[in-house]
Amino acid sequence: xxxxxxxxxxxxxxxxxxxxxxxxxxxxxxxxxxxxxxxxxxxxxxxxxxxxxxxxxxxxxxxxxxxxxxxxxxxxxxxxxxxxxxxxxxxxxxxxxxxxxxxxxxxxxxxxxxxxxxxxxxxxxxxxxxxxxxxxxxxxxxxxxxxxxxxxxxxxxxxxxxxxxxxxxxxxxxxxxxxxxxxxxxxxxxxxxxxxxxxxxxxxxxxxxxxxxxxxxxxxxxxxxxxxxxxxxxxxxxxxxxxxxxxxxxxxxxxxxxxxxxxxxxxxxxxxxxxxxxxxxxxxxxxxxxxxxxxxxxxxxxxxxxxxxxxxxxxxxxxxxxxxxxxxxxxxxxxxxxxxxxxxxxxxxxxxxxxxxxxxxxxxxxxx
Numbered sequence: 131x132x133x134x135x136x137x138x139x140x141x142x143x144x145x146x147x148x149x150x151x152x153x154x155x156x157x158x159x160x161x162x163x164x165x166x167x168x169x170x171x172x173x174x175x176x177x178x179x180x181x182x183x184x185x186x187x188x189x190x191x192x193x194x195x196x197x198x199x200x201x202x203x204x205x206x207x208x209x210x211x212x213x214x215x216x217x218x219x220x221x222x223x224x225x226x227x228x229x230x231x232x233x234x235x236x237x238x239x240x241x242x243x244x245x246x247x248x249x250x251x252x253x254x255x256x257x258x259x260x261x262x263x264x265x266x267x268x269x270x271x272x273x274x275x276x277x278x279x280x281x282x283x284x285x286x287x288x289x290x291x292x293x294x295x296x297x298x299x300x301x302x303x304x305x306x307x308x309x310x311x312x313x314x315x316x317x318x319x320x321x322x323x324x325x326x327x328x329x330x331x332x333x334x335x336x337x338x339x340x341x342x343x344x345x346x347x348x349x350x351x352x353x354x355x356x357x358x359x360x361x362x363x364x365x366x367x368x369x370x371x372x373x374x375x376x377x378x379x380x381x382x383x384x385x386x387x388x389x390x391x392x393x394x395x396x397x398x399x400x401x402x403x404x405x406x407x408x409x410x411x412x413x414x415x416x417x418x419x420x421x422x423x424x425x426x427x428x429x430x431x432x433x434x435x436x437x438x439x440x441x442x443x444x445x446x447x448x449x450x451x452x453x454x455x456x457x458x459x460x461x462x463x464x465x466x467x468x469x470x471x472x473x474x475x476x477x478x479x480x481x482x483x484x485x486x487x488x489x490x491x492x493x494x495x496x497x498x
Contacts, residue, residue, distance in 0.1 A: 180480050181222030184465065186390050187349040188315075188322030189291045193253050195458070195483060196476075197227040197392055199469035200235045208234030215242045217473030219251070221480060227352075227392065227467045228285075229257035229296055230277045236284035244286045255292035255392065256281050257326050257352075261367045269299035271310035278319065292392075293320040294352055297367045298328045304336040312345050326352035326394070327370040330383040350390045355464065357434055357453045357495060358398035364425030372462075385461045393457065396466035398426040401435065402453035408436035430497060437495050447485060452495070454482035459492050 183192035198218045204211050205228070215226075228235045236256065243249050258277035259269045274295070282288050293314065295307065311323040325333060325348060333348050340347035354360055359374035372380050372391065384391055397403060399422035406417035414427045438452045445452070457466055470476045487495075 180477075180484070182483050184390065184463065186292065186322050188346070189253055190321065191224070191253060191291075193465065194223045194225045195465050196223050196480065197225040197255065197465055197467045198223050198476075199394070199467040200226060200228045200239060201232045202469055203471075205235035205238045206233035208237050210241070211238045212242045212245060214471065214473065215239070216246075218476060219248070221473060221477055223476070223480075224251060225253040225255065225465070227255045227394075229260065230281050231257070231260040231296065236281055240285040240287075249287055253291045254285065254287065255294065255352075256285065256290055257294045257296035260296040265367055267297070267299040267301075269295060269297065269302050269307070271306065271313075274310055274314070278314065282319075289319060289321070291321045292350055293323045294326045294350070295324075295328070296326050297369075298325060298332055300332065304332060305339045308336050308340050308345055308347070311348075312340075315346055322349045324348035324350040324352070326392075327368055328353075329370055330380045333389070334383070348389075350392060351384075352392040352394060352467075354395050355391055355393035355457065355462070356396040356398055356402075356466075357438070357456045358401050358426045358431045359428070360395075360398075360425045361428055362425065364395075364421055381460075381462060384463070388463050390463045390465060392465045392467060394467045395425075396457055396468060397450055397453055398422065398431070401426045401431060402438060402450050404449040406435075408432050408439055433497060434495060437497075441487075441491060441495065445485070447481070448478055450479060451482040451485055452487075454479055455485040455487050456492055456495050458483060459487050 182195050184195055186193050198215075200206075200211075203209065204214070226239060228239055230236065239254075243252070258281070259273045261267055278290075278293070281290070293311070311320070314320045315323065323346075325336075328351060330351075333351055337347035339345070354364070354369065354371035355373055357373070360371040363369050371377060372384065372393075383389075400406070400418055401422060403417075406414065410417065411427070411429075411432050414423050418427060435449070438449045442449050442452045454466060454468075457464055468476065468479055470479070
């Protein structure tokens with residue numbers, strides 16, 4: 131496989147970042163999945179052992195391979211999610227995904243953090259600079275700082291473990307954004323940073339800029355990724371996916387660089403929830419919202435769902451577990467964003483981390 135100069139640059143950039151962190155913390159950073167070795171208060175060890183962890187350059191604690199997604203209720207409406215969040219944390223999920231644009235999500239999370247006093251146990255990821263409701267782009271240092279100030283107020287913290295640009299604006303030179311992120315990092319406001327819904331080419335260009343100037347690069351990315359192939363720009367504003375044959379080059383880049391992927395809609399916005407069957411193609415409106423219908427309700431995805439059902443029955447597990455296991459068996463350094471109203475359902479999702487699939491089964495699930 132031929133590796134481009136830019137890919138080589140990205141790899142060097144990430145390795146350099148690792149050395150910078152080792153120098154600053156006095157601790158080595160290892161690759162791959164780590165089992166829980168949390169220095170915070172010990173929780174239920176039986177449940178903790180089910181969760182697996184990875185490292186993300188710039189984050190000074192292990193990161194659970196599942197991020198808890200908070201774009202829906204009760205978070206979106208600012209409701210009290212304390213019991214739900216308590217249950218999720220007790221399962222060993224210490225990573226929380228939110229965004230300035232997710233309604234009152236940051237407020238719900240922040241209220242819980244303030245009540246529990248547990249900020250040091252969490253990996254907080256929030257996102258900035260989403261377009262306006264009229265899709266006017268707002269990717270700039272000014273908007274990054276504006277969103278940071280509001281998110282910081284709502285989340286009751288002056289520091290985010292991971293800070294991402296929610297969308298890209300290709301008209302803005304990457305150097306300006308790399309410089310802005312580095313400034314926030316130097317001020318002690320953010321740890322790792324990167325882009326959500328950024329193409330790998332733009333991330334590559336940003337990291338080449340950083341490498342040539344001795345700056346900190348992007349060390350995390352959050353595109354869509356999962357077994358289902360998304361159709362079009364599901365959310366608008368330039369959403370980016372790694373799924374499907376057309377994205378093979380992007381997946382190769384991620385595999386070669388080891389860039390962490392925080393995959394949103396990893397269960398295709400409920401398509402693989404298990405509630406909807408492969409025979410329900412004629413009544414998807416009963417199970418999926420309009421965005422999910424637009425993005426995932428296609429014949430090839432229903433066939434993937436049918437094959438998940440077959441394999442789930444064979445292995446005595448649930449459909450979501452098969453779909454998630456497929457994701458974690460890919461060659462990318464993947465973390466999955468998953469939402470649920472039930473810690474019990476999340477515990478089932480965690481079990482997918484340990485569900486074995488052969489290469490042949492993975493290929494069959496993906497219609498190969």
